[in-house]
Amino acid sequence: xxxxxxxxxxVTLSEEAFLTINCTxxxxxxxxLFWYVQYPGEGLQLLLKATKxxxxxxxxxxxxxxxxxxxxxxxxxxxxxxSDSAVYFCAQYYMNRDDKIxxxxxxxxxxxx
Amino acid sequence: DAGVTQSPTxxxxxxxxxxxxxxxxxxxxxxxxxxxxxxGQGPQFIFQYYEEEERQRGNFPDRFSGHQFPxxxxxxxxxxxxxxxxxxxxxxxxxxxxxxxxxGSGTRLTVV
Numbered sequence: 001x002x003x004x005x006x007x008x009x010x011v012t013l014s015e016e017a018f019l020t021i022n023c024t025x026x027x028x029x030x031x032x033l034f035w036y037v038q039y040p041g042e043g044l045q046l047l048l049k050a051t052k053x054x055x056x057x058x059x060x061x062x063x064x065x066x067x068x069x070x071x072x073x074x075x076x077x078x079x080x081x082x083s084d085s086a087v088y089f090c091a092q093y094y095m096n097r098d099d100k101i102x103x104x105x106x107x108x109x110x111x112x113x
Numbered sequence: 114d115a116g117v118t119q120s121p122t123x124x125x126x127x128x129x130x131x132x133x134x135x136x137x138x139x140x141x142x143x144x145x146x147x148x149x150x151x152x153g154q155g156p157q158f159i160f161q162y163y164e165e166e167e168r169q170r171g172n173f174p175d176r177f178s179g180h181q182f183p184x185x186x187x188x189x190x191x192x193x194x195x196x197x198x199x200x201x202x203x204x205x206x207x208x209x210x211x212x213x214x215x216x217g218s219g220t221r222l223t224v225v
Binding site for chain 2: 004036042043044045046049089091095099100101102103104105106
């Protein structure tokens with residue numbers, strides 16, 4: 001069945017470092033791909049999305065490109081801040097079916113000042 | 114414009130008890146989905162309601178049931194609580210297909 005796999009955490013970086021969080025997916029069709037962020041004690045916020053192959057989603061300095069050939073959607077940011085410390089979830093679902101969201105297990109990110 | 118509202122924010126229940134969680138969707142949204150997020154895990158889909166009917170269901174036992182009201186708000190009921198039901202329960206609403214989901218802040222359930 002469809003699934004999402006993301007790199008294990010925690011990931012600890014110094015402020016202004018470059019961030020990559022790997023995410024790969026398996027799908028029977030062509031789902032939309034998402035990154036959600038969860039700050040301590042809060043629910044999920046949509047960070048960015050891409051709805052088809054080669055689309056690049058971006059928001060708040062974060063970027064991810066939908067790569068069909070490698071079934072990947074890696075999250076990147078050029079210069080992280082302490083305020084980026086959170087748990088990041090990669091996810092997929094078929095928007096045109098209003099389908100359930102399939103999430104990865106999440107990657108906890110710690111940014112040191 | 115209020116987003117998705119969930120209540121209560123926290124609660125503690127004893128094994129074997131029953132619990133009801135509530136969700137008010139974002140204004141204009143007619144579809145409500147529920148997710149269970151265990152500690153250190155990603156959210157897992159429980160079920161989805163549309164037009165007051167359960168439209169999809171994930172791999173959860175019948176102890177988990179739900180309801181959607183004519184105003185699109187929804188309840189999640191869990192009977193015969195187990196320690197393993199302790200989790201953050203998230204509600205998400207959407208406006209039909211192609212518009213994406215908005216999540217609430219969740220209800221943290223602790224079963225002791």
